[in-house]
Amino acid sequence: MQFGVFTVGDVTVDPTTGREPTEHERIKAMATIALKAEEVGLDVFATGEHHNPPFVPSSPTTMLGWIAARTERLLLSTSTTLITTNDPVKIAEDYAMLQHLADGRVDLMMGRGNTGPVYPWFGQDIRxxxxxxxxNYDLLRRLWREEVVNWQGRFRTPLQSFTSTPRPLDGVPPFVWxxxxxxxxxxxxxxxxxxxxxxNHIFWLKExxxxxxGLYRQRFEHYGHGSADQAVVGLGGQVFMRKNSQDAVREFRPYFDNAPVYGHxxxxxxxxxxxxxxxxxxxxVIDRTLGFRDYVGDYQRQLFLVDHAGLPLKTVLEQLDILGEEVVPVLRKEFDSLRPAHVPEAPTHASLRAAASGDLVDAEAGR
Amino acid sequence: MSRRTLAVVSAGLSQPSSTRLLADQLAAATRDELVRRGESVKLRPVELREHAHDVVNHLLTGFPSAALREVLDTVTGADGLIAVTPIFNASYNGLFKSFFDLVDSAALVDRPVLIGATGGTARHSLALEHALRPMFAYLHAVVTPTAVFAAPEDWSGGVADGALRARITRAGAELADQVHRRSPSTGPADPFALTTTFEEMLGRQDS
Known part of the structure; x- marks a missing residue:
């Protein structure tokens, strides 16, 4: 099972000091958080994408490329990549390039974006x-899988004899959530x-x-990709920890009470x-997180939100230390022991490459 | 004989509330008429006051608490709706509007609705026609021709024999008639239901 952090990239006043970080400070803090995630043994760092204040991450592959150069094992991902307002051609190119530079340590999470005014800035309409x-996603898949694409659709200018470069690393497109x-x-x-x-999990009831x-699992089976319990599921989570739970509540409350999304x-x-x-x-946190399995089944990826609502970088890095030292090792062991053998891990570049060459061997053997 | 559910929403703020009193009388009149026509009726009263914090929380966070989800399902899944509010500053009160702002715009299409209101003076009565009726018209609900307003003098004038009693009976009969001529509700819409195939969404014919 994969564990990691996902960040929204918000610039928010620290309600306990009244201080707002600069964009530069926030961007560097996000990069520091990513490096720390690898250092403490987490598997994934995912960044949001936004094109409006108070958010800074408008250029995810620039940030992820920088992180890729300074990490060895960390899987770089997004939360989310805007499949609605980005040109799928540019997504195909940017993330294939990132995939090469990061030696395959890349996947993506597609999302739509829920801010109406952003759409027209990119020539689109939220409706x-x-x-x-x-x-857009159907085109993106073809750009990564077909050498030469001829395409016509409703939203983008047609493509004639177009080849997206670079081609995906080893001919294996990044896994997509x-x-x-x-x-x-x-x-x-x-x-x-x-x-x-x-x-997303963190903004709705567990039911x-x-x-x-449940719907995704049932339809995954319907389309013949495997049994419902073999579908690839990721969950968001949100934690704040201190050794003593009363200290955690006392320290986190002002951030909660003033948080942009649910404050007041x-x-x-x-x-x-x-x-x-x-x-x-x-x-x-261990007990609660293990409980997620009770209502979504065995799942493959758990991402925590730890760096929002104005929490200072120092505090966030302490949270990552606790996650890495005390929480994730236990969760990894517990989840792995509970998961039946036929339920797969989340696909990685290595596993997808192996599967692709296996398919090739099968095809040649059959000939 | 079929079993019918009437959601009875009251946005009264004081307790006891004359708004709730009017809502209960409208509900009883509707029930009596449905029973007379051979239907069995379950009344589901909703006091919005009890859910006021959850309503605001939902507006701010974008999702309902489990208790509020149940209330919304009760209202959108009923065969008929009775909606009664006190009139504040010439319109429905904020709690009433905030609650209905959380109802999906397609959830009450073709749903029979009886509207009622209370106020400190009879001069507020047309708020039913210029505020409540247009809101439910926007939601494509079917609002009965008779809407019932109760002013202080209506209560003091002896409810049983007064003009208010006659309006309540007429309005209840109108709502019962609208409910009676429809097939029983199949409950609230399933938010997870897909209405098209993925191939259709892709704009492809079956291939």
Missing amino acids: NGIPLAIE HGSIRSPEIAEQAAYYGDGFFA HTQRMV GPSLEEFTAQTPLTVGSPQQ
Whole structure:
């Protein structure tokens, strides 16, 4: 099982000091968090993509390329890549280039983006969100899999004899997850292609996540990619830990109460009861996270949100230390011992390459 | 005989509330008429006051608590809806509007609705026609021709014999008639239901 962190990349005032980091500080902090993730033994760093303040990560492959050069094992991913407003041709090129530079340590999570005004800045309309996600992603897949693409669609200028360069590393496109909070169409899309499905998880009741993941698993089986319990599932999570759980609650509360997304709404207690947010001791985080398996089944990737709402970098790095030292080793062991043998790990470049050459051997043997 | 559910939403803020009193009387009148027509009726009262914090939390976070989800399902899954609010500043109160802002815009299409209101003076009565009725028209609900407003003098004038009683009975009969002529509700819409195949979404014919 893979464990990691995902970041939104928000620039938010620290409510306890009133200080807002500069964009430069925030960008460097994100990079530092990524390096720390590898140092403490996490598997994945995923960055959001945004094109409006107060967010900084508008250029994910620039950031991930920098991180790739300074890491050895860390898998670089996105949370999410905007499949609606980005040109699929540019996504194909940028992430293939990143894949080469990172020696295959790359996958992506597709998302639509929920900010209406962003769409027209890129010539699109939020009301076409789902059709854009579907058409653009289908083209992206072809660009990575077919040497020469002739294509015509509804949203993008047609392509005649187009070859996306560089070609994916070893001819193996990056693995793709599809992220969604509430759209069954996206679970269907992930199932149709046999791609991964990532449930945001942190902004809805667990019953909702259970239904979405259940739908994806059922449709994954329907499309013949394997049994429902072999579908590739990722979950978001949100934690704040201190040795003593009362200290964690006391320290995190002002960040929670003023957080841009849910601040001034439900109490910390209500939100922790309703969503996966866990504020407490490392053991509480371990117990809660293991419990996710009870309603989504055995899953392949767990990403935690740890660096938002104005939390200072020093605090975030302490959280990563706790995750790496006390939480993830236990979760890794427990989840691995619970998972049946026929349930696969999340695909990686190495496993996809091996599968592709196996297919080739099978095909040659059959001839 | 079929079994019908009536959701009875009251946005009254005080307790006891004259808004709730009106809602209950409208519900009883509707139920009596449905029973007379051979239907069995289950009333599902919803006091929005009890869910006020959850309503605001949902507006801010984008998702409902489990308790509020149940209430929304009750309202969108009922055969008929009775919606009653006190009139504040010439319109429905904020709690009433905030609650209905959380109802999906397609959830009440063709749903029979009876609207009612209470106020400190009869001069508020047309708020039913210029505020509540347009909101439900936007939601494509079927609002009964009679809407019922109760002013202080309606209560003091002796409800049983007064004009208010007659309006309640007429409005209840209108709602019962709309409910009766429809097939029983199949419950709230499934948010996870897909209406098209993926091939259709891709814009391809079956290949």
